[in-house]
Amino acid sequence: MKILAQITSIALLIVVAQVMTVSAGEVLLNVKHTPQVDVENGIGLYIVDTHGNKKENWDPTKICGPVCVVIEASYLNNFNPSGNGVKGVVDWMVEKKFKLDDTNDYGKGVNDYYGYNTRYSQLIRILKEYYGLQGMNWLQGDSDENILAIKFSLENNKPVIIGTYTKMINSGNNGHFMVVDGLRDTNNDGDYLDGDDEVHVVDPGRSVGSGKHLEWYKVSQLRNAWTGVLVYIPIALYSNNTTNQPILTRYNQSANSGHPLGNPKDNGGGLYVHDWFGITLQDFYGDNTGFYHGNTSIIENTGTGYLLKEGFWDYFFS
Ligand SMILES: [Ca+2]
Numbered sequence: 338m339k340i341l342a343q344i345t346s347i348a349l350l351i352v353v354a355q356v357m358t359v360s361a362g363e364v365l366l367n368v369k370h371t372p373q374v375d376v377e378n379g380i381g382l383y384i385v386d387t388h389g390n391k392k393e394n395w396d397p398t399k400i401c402g403p404v405c406v407v408i409e410a411s412y413l414n415n416f417n418p419s420g421n422g423v424k425g426v427v428d429w430m431v432e433k434k435f436k437l438d439d440t441n442d443y444g445k446g447v448n449d450y451y452g453y454n455t456r457y458s459q460l461i462r463i464l465k466e467y468y469g470l471q472g473m474n475w476l477q478g479d480s481d482e483n484i485l486a487i488k489f490s491l492e493n494n495k496p497v498i499i500g501t502y503t504k505m506i507n508s509g510n511n512g513h514f515m516v517v518d519g520l521r522d523t524n525n526d527g528d529y530l531d532g533d534d535e536v537h538v539v540d541p542g543r544s545v546g547s548g549k550h551l552e553w554y555k556v557s558q559l560r561n562a563w564t565g566v567l568v569y570i571p572i573a574l575y576s577n578n579t580t581n582q583p584i585l586t587r588y589n590q591s592a593n594s595g596h597p598l599g600n601p602k603d604n605g606g607g608l609y610v611h612d613w614f615g616i617t618l619q620d621f622y623g624d625n626t627g628f629y630h631g632n633t634s635i636i637e638n639t640g641t642g643y644l645l646k647e648g649f650w651d652y653f654f655s
């Protein structure tokens with residue numbers, strides 16, 4: 338028993354050490370960039386100058402949303418992001434009759450693939466239906482929780498898409514989507530919540546020539562400018578990306594009745610829907626569940642999701 342205990346504590350040390358290297362210092366996924374203006378490949382607006390040359394016209398080009406989706410998917414599905422990829426997405430949006438607003442269909446644009454503003458719900462749909470990527474959810478507004486959600490997403494190897502403004506400045510600039518693929522704990526206190534901590538951005542609104550297409554920004558600047566973030570939260574997902582519908586239904590039922598259960602939590606057995614001694618379940622944790630403590634498990638049994646909370650949760654797992 339003593340030997341076993343020692344082995345266990347060594348194993349624990351190794352696990353702790355691995356977590357530390359991820360959470361202290363820096364996480365960076367090295368996601369590849371492609372620009373939203375690429376005149377040679379027919380992406381984005383251009384101006385024809387007096388010599389008949391096409392000049393890139395960045396500011397009015399609004400295709401950032403679909404381009405960010407291509408950048409995100411290129412990392413997750415392992416391909417090189419490109420203008421052709423962007424065209425494929427926009428063509429599909431037109432084919433599926435995506436709406437620009439209440440009355441108009443989404444179009445390709447006035448010349449080439451100029452693009453229009455997209456909503457985060459449309460980005461989620463493209464990720465899901467065009468690329469088969471599940472589990473991306475929009476979190477609105479600025480909060481510590483949303484920074485923690487970025488950390489969670491990146492540590493699970495999923496880049497995020499932020500809603501912000503061009504150049505990450507909210508003062509008269511245009512709304513803009515960018516991809517975040519890194520966090521840096523500059524004051525070395527073990528979190529990414531301090532103003533001087535940094536986020537690493539892959540910005541389709543910047544050319545490679547600008548040198549700012551891949552750039553670190555202060556967390557304080559992000560928090561002044563962002564409107565929300567599209568992060569990976571694998572609710573009711575198995576690790577192979579399929580959905581457990583009864584667990585999803587039960588999760589949504591709680592949210593709709595004012596008891597949001599929070600995010601999936603790995604308390605042993607993994608983050609995803611998994612088998613626990615013959616029982617199919619997923620574990621959650623939330624700070625604002627409206628219950629006494631934040632832990633929840635949803636158990637699926639013969640097509641129905643059952644909630645395990647409070648004393649029942651304590652008892653069940655003791
Ligand atoms: Ca810090």
Ligand SMILES: [Ca+2]
Binds near residue numbers: 526528529
């Ligand atoms: Ca801190």
